[in-house]
Amino acid sequence: MTTTPIMTVTDLHKTYGKAGSKQYEALKGIDFDVQPGEFVGIMGASGSGKTTLLNMLATLDQPTSGEVTIHQQPITHLKGNQLADFRAKEIGFIFQDFNLLETMTAFENIALPLSLQNTPAKQIKTAVENIAQQLGIQEFLTNYPNELSGGQKQRVAAARALINDPAILFGDEPTGALDSKSARELLDLFTKINQEQAVSILLVTHDPFSASFCQRILFIKDGQIGQELQRGDLDRSDFYQQVLDTLGTFEQ
Amino acid sequence: MLTKLAMTGFKHRWRDYLVLFSGLIMSSAIFYMFEALATNHDFLKQNTGISMIGMIFQFGSVLLTIITLVYISYANSFLLSMRKRDYGLFMLVGARKSKIGQLIWLETLLVGISATLIGIILGTALTAGISQILINSLGLELHHLAAWYFPAAAVTLLLYVGLFLVAGLFNLIALTKTPALKLLHSNDQPNRPQIKPARQLIEIIVGLISIAIGYWSMGHLKQLQLMGIGIALVTIVLGTYLLFNAIFVWLMIALKRLPVANRGLNGFTLSQLSFRIRNYTKMLSIVAMLFALALGAITVGMGFHSQIPLMTNSNNAYDLGLVNTTKSEQQQIAALKPKTNITYHFKADKKTVYYQASEFNQHPFTTIEVQDKAQLSYKTVHNNAAQIKKSGFNYQLMQLQSGSMEAGTPVFLSSAAYQKLAQPEQRLTIFTTNDVVQHRAALKRLAKAHFHTTDVTNFGGRYASYVMVNSMYSGLEFMGMFLGIAFLAMLASCLMFKILSGADADKHRYAMLAKIGTTKHQLRSAIDKEIAVLFILPGIVGIVHVLFGLQMFKIIMITSPYTGIWLPFLIFAVLYLLYYLITVNIYRRIVLQ
Numbered sequence A: 001m002t003t004t005p006i007m008t009v010t011d012l013h014k015t016y017g018k019a020g021s022k023q024y025e026a027l028k029g030i031d032f033d034v035q036p037g038e039f040v041g042i043m044g045a046s047g048s049g050k051t052t053l054l055n056m057l058a059t060l061d062q063p064t065s066g067e068v069t070i071h072q073q074p075i076t077h078l079k080g081n082q083l084a085d086f087r088a089k090e091i092g093f094i095f096q097d098f099n100l101l102e103t104m105t106a107f108e109n110i111a112l113p114l115s116l117q118n119t120p121a122k123q124i125k126t127a128v129e130n131i132a133q134q135l136g137i138q139e140f141l142t143n144y145p146n147e148l149s150g151g152q153k154q155r156v157a158a159a160r161a162l163i164n165d166p167a168i169l170f171g172d173e174p175t176g177a178l179d180s181k182s183a184r185e186l187l188d189l190f191t192k193i194n195q196e197q198a199v200s201i202l203l204v205t206h207d208p209f210s211a212s213f214c215q216r217i218l219f220i221k222d223g224q225i226g227q228e229l230q231r232g233d234l235d236r237s238d239f240y241q242q243v244l245d246t247l248g249t250f251e252q
Numbered sequence B: 001m002l003t004k005l006a007m008t009g010f011k012h013r014w015r016d017y018l019v020l021f022s023g024l025i026m027s028s029a030i031f032y033m034f035e036a037l038a039t040n041h042d043f044l045k046q047n048t049g050i051s052m053i054g055m056i057f058q059f060g061s062v063l064l065t066i067i068t069l070v071y072i073s074y075a076n077s078f079l080l081s082m083r084k085r086d087y088g089l090f091m092l093v094g095a096r097k098s099k100i101g102q103l104i105w106l107e108t109l110l111v112g113i114s115a116t117l118i119g120i121i122l123g124t125a126l127t128a129g130i131s132q133i134l135i136n137s138l139g140l141e142l143h144h145l146a147a148w149y150f151p152a153a154a155v156t157l158l159l160y161v162g163l164f165l166v167a168g169l170f171n172l173i174a175l176t177k178t179p180a181l182k183l184l185h186s187n188d189q190p191n192r193p194q195i196k197p198a199r200q201l202i203e204i205i206v207g208l209i210s211i212a213i214g215y216w217s218m219g220h221l222k223q224l225q226l227m228g229i230g231i232a233l234v235t236i237v238l239g240t241y242l243l244f245n246a247i248f249v250w251l252m253i254a255l256k257r258l259p260v261a262n263r264g265l266n267g268f269t270l271s272q273l274s275f276r277i278r279n280y281t282k283m284l285s286i287v288a289m290l291f292a293l294a295l296g297a298i299t300v301g302m303g304f305h306s307q308i309p310l311m312t313n314s315n316n317a318y319d320l321g322l323v324n325t326t327k328s329e330q331q332q333i334a335a336l337k338p339k340t341n342i343t344y345h346f347k348a349d350k351k352t353v354y355y356q357a358s359e360f361n362q363h364p365f366t367t368i369e370v371q372d373k374a375q376l377s378y379k380t381v382h383n384n385a386a387q388i389k390k391s392g393f394n395y396q397l398m399q400l401q402s403g404s405m406e407a408g409t410p411v412f413l414s415s416a417a418y419q420k421l422a423q424p425e426q427r428l429t430i431f432t433t434n435d436v437v438q439h440r441a442a443l444k445r446l447a448k449a450h451f452h453t454t455d456v457t458n459f460g461g462r463y464a465s466y467v468m469v470n471s472m473y474s475g476l477e478f479m480g481m482f483l484g485i486a487f488l489a490m491l492a493s494c495l496m497f498k499i500l501s502g503a504d505a506d507k508h509r510y511a512m513l514a515k516i517g518t519t520k521h522q523l524r525s526a527i528d529k530e531i532a533v534l535f536i537l538p539g540i541v542g543i544v545h546v547l548f549g550l551q552m553f554k555i556i557m558i559t560s561p562y563t564g565i566w567l568p569f570l571i572f573a574v575l576y577l578l579y580y581l582i583t584v585n586i587y588r589r590i591v592l593q
């Protein structure tokens, strides 16, 4: 590749538990890059370390050793305001359990990252309306989260994650709580924003169907990358078959 | 089996139970403290001499019962919200409703009764401790005060057990009538703040009218007598609640429309506040009432306290008058470093005390002339013999002539005429210390040894009037201070309870904000602001209530109840601020790990 990667991960280790007490090494040396505009999936069995890895990459937890850079900036040792600013400007998250604030309307939830930067109210309004338009949630903006379906909630969460034009979007099982129709809508949405806005996406999932929307899939086993799959020019349903086959052999 | 399950739920949430428990213990302890005075009629009668006080306390009891009622219903909904999930789960796995009903009932009663019993013990200890501190530091004289007073304990236990029986019944119905699924998800239902202009307008109007009626009747106690207090109690509680209910919702929505709402976490803070609007309005009205009661009680207590030296000083310029002092008495007087210390010689018969005018011309006798009775302002006049005779203030000298000369009219003779009198010459020593209150112990010793009695009617002067005024006001002063402290503690426990019971649910919200890039500083200031609103609103309403409420004390206070009001207000503000800082700190610790 000739482009500089948007994210590089070098020899990442994570050991849970303090020295002396019971320790568990969840990540045992992970290396990979993500190119700008790439849609990468991370798969693996339950307990293989997917969430652990994502938390390191998304600055939610600190690795025991190794380095992650986003936009050439090392992020593992960011602290305090720098860390907060980095989270606010460079990355977006979507979680399985939505993580919306149930005290605020959809509009207020989506606007929150901009309010934090003290963006003028007018600008916030146009930005929220734009993104809501793209994600098809204009008519829900005044609803509270408990007045929305799971799929709608997840689209609101996506809108909040995207409103700051992040360099990379992280998703940890974002379709986990959705029915297949809503899941598919959300994944189509990811594909759309990935292609139209060239947002890099890193998606953790154990669901082969979700993974088949990605361009590249990393398989994790026991805290290491065991295998890598490129979609290349395959269409989605062929790639899906390939993922299923790989899982069949990989999980043995 | 189920009991075991329930117990594990109990262990799991011991922290929340601790909050609930300590809140209930504080509440019952304070209720007991109040009742220990209110039900002790001997104490009330002996220490105030004001028959109305007993009735005032009865109204106080009613008010405190209302507050306790809300407090318990509040604690109970906290308990219920803690258990809803557990019981919902039990139902999902097939537990019988009747069995679960039993468990809820038992748990509520157990929590309630044990907290009340501990509360009564704590209340007894607090009553003893606080009254000792007050008595010692203020030099009060009280009779019949008992820290342990059985009727008070009985009233407290009865009320609390009764309320918990009702609460248990309520929980039973609430939990067993609700479908299991709803129980599982009952925690995340926001109250959508709504403006219903007609209803809110009516609430505001009725609220304002009730408060106005309350204020008016407090100012017209002379005409209304006890009725006035009753009316004020009902109307002010009602009005405060209605006003908060109407204005809080409206205020939140109005603030959200302002551009500042979009800055930083302001929108989040406003949403937090309106999210729990229902709980908040109830709590804010309680806190406003408690604030008013605590501040009012302390202000009145201090008002009485400040009247003691005023009344004492406006009575006589000299602390004591001693006839024919011994050497040792003279030494004791000198040890007090008196401002003035004069010895006049005299000769006396049954009706008259003869002085030498020359001594009075040399050492003028100071009299006090009260100028404005309402404000207790006075001027001191230094009189020579001729002036005393003219001024009509010679009774102040007579007060100091104790013993057999007490009733003798002073007559001032020339030296020659004085020499001719056959009676034996005696000495009258009068002196003034810089502060009777400060030297009260030494003065008491001196007087007791000299007059062989502690009955102040046997000796005159500033010290005697201090003792008399003090015993008259001690009871009132004590009640003011004691109740002020009790209400302040109740207020603290209310706010603390409210804020801590919400903290757990807020934890994940703040964690989420941190994930999307909120700085620690922003999080902290959001917390500061949210809690500040909860402190300031009832504070303002409370202060207004106090300012009007002081009208009531016009009839039992000699000076205006508003004199020197800044001091208790300042002390209270400092305590309140301190309390705010502590709350913010605890909350931060819970919410930001």
Ligand SMILES: Nc1ncnc2c1ncn2[C@@H]1O[C@H](COP(=O)(O)OP(=O)(O)OP(=O)(O)O)[C@@H](O)[C@H]1O
Binding pocket: A016, A017, A024, A026, A044, A045, A046, A047, A048, A049, A050, A051, A052, A053, A206
């Ligand atoms: N905070 C922690 N302390 C100790 N061990 C942990 C902690 N978090 C995760 N682990 C362990 O690390 C391993 C990896 O966990 P992780 O959550 O990353 O798995 P996962 O791949 O996301 O699984 P799933 O698909 O079930 O979500 C597991 O064995 C787990 O027990």
Ligand SMILES: [Mg+2]
Binding pocket: A050, A051, A052
């Ligand atoms: Mg996981």
